[in-house]
Amino acid sequence: MELKLPIYLDNNATTPMDPRVLEAMLPYFVEKFGNAASRNHSFGWEAEEAVDYAREQVANLIGADAKEIIFTSGATEADNLALKGVFEMYASKGNHIITCTTEHKAVLDTCKHIEKQGGQVTYLDVQADGLIDLAALEAAITDKTILIAIMYGNNEIGVIQPVREISKIARKHGVLFFTDATQAVGKVPVDVNADGIDLMAFSGHKMYGPKGVGALYVRRKNPRVKVTSQMDGGGHERGMRSGTLNVPGIVGLGKACEIAMHEMEAEGKRLAAMRDRLENALLELEEAYVNGNREHRLPHTTNISFKYVEGEGLMMGFNKNIALSSGSACTSASLEPSYVLKALGLGDDLAHSSLRFGLGRFTTDEQIDFTIDAIKNTVLKLREMSPLWEMYKEGIDLNSIEWAHH
């Protein structure tokens, strides 16, 4: 196959839409534009039918019942609805939530908000490989605990948390279990019953569907879970999320789920093989380290630190041809390096030196070959330019130097 440039390896940020998804959506903009809540005419029926069908497609992918799917504007809204909704609905039972430090900001910042509302939140540290400590989780549960919120697969390092073990602990103590599965749904098999999940957030644009649509799974049986709505209005989505349904988006999310259901297994294997090839080739460089557990991991993700070179400087060497992300401070507005990598216990220097690779459905072997060469060459070139590399090669302990922190 011919090499296609530029190469997109930032699929954890967003994925391109699958053309089959677009095709499914197109009729719902102009021709079938009805409001799914219009009960008295064919335009409404047509839209409602499309939404019902999509709800089945989504539910099928995660082993849920269609009635358990609440459509939202995306995973951020679903995270907010799950956390705030449970906090408010179960206020009489308790006010304590347990989460972990490597969660997405949509969970962490919502938890901060809940703390301001009088909630108690425990932020569990993760171990050096990014996995939570199950004993620490269980020990954190109190008689006021109402919810455990632990993500399925991490967006930066791809680490998959022991969801089944977490849900067993939650069940044992009568606590609800919510998981942000934005990076996992459609990439690895997720089954809300086998996994023991009570609430689960995910979104369309991370699985080759459209942006602006996502879903919250809310368990209806054993136990029946309820959330207080965070958006008041017409009482859509069983009263949990008002607002006219985004019919084309929902149709797209449904189609994306259906495609994932059929192709996920083969795709996961293909991407894992490509990811491993990329990773192993890059690890041939000296002082290169994979961040996070390599075994319990999403198939399409790897995060590697190239010691003694800085991430943004590194990306500049190839960002005309390759799009990916860095944990470097320089790539963020805050000038702080990745809090996820720091949570693993990485020093700021290693966090600054990291690259995140997110492979996807449209990544080719030729692109991986090109990426391997480009990154290796740039790392070698920048190390020749790096005073830290020179010191390392001379055997100078960088920790022995008094750096002028600015």
Place this chain on the structure above:
Amino acid sequence: MAYSEKVIDHYSNPKNVGTLDKAKVNVGTGLVGAPECGDVMRLQIEVDEESGVISDAKFKTFGCGSAIASSSLATEWLKGKTIDQALSIDNMDIVEELNLPPVKIHCSVLAEDAIKAAINDYRVKNGLPEMVAEKKAH
């Protein structure tokens, strides 16, 4: 964020990458920044003892493209200047020359600090008092 052409040019073809013999009395070395902050610059000058002119300048930088470009540019500007002329290089000159955006101004400040640190090292080695640098906000 898009880089200016000049930053890309210095990044792609950096001038004066390398190491001078820091044991020599006419070589001044400045090492500024910190790995935790994502920028470390090492800038060295070699001073011609007869004329007092900077005859050579080298750098190595760990950092983003703007930090690499700032130090590369600084070494170019230093060569052929006297110590006094070198001291007058202001970080804003670097910002202007490279069209650095506001979030990258700290790279130019670091380069100015590196120049001053290298000159100070040279002065101290040659029995001159250390200058007290005015502190710029990074």
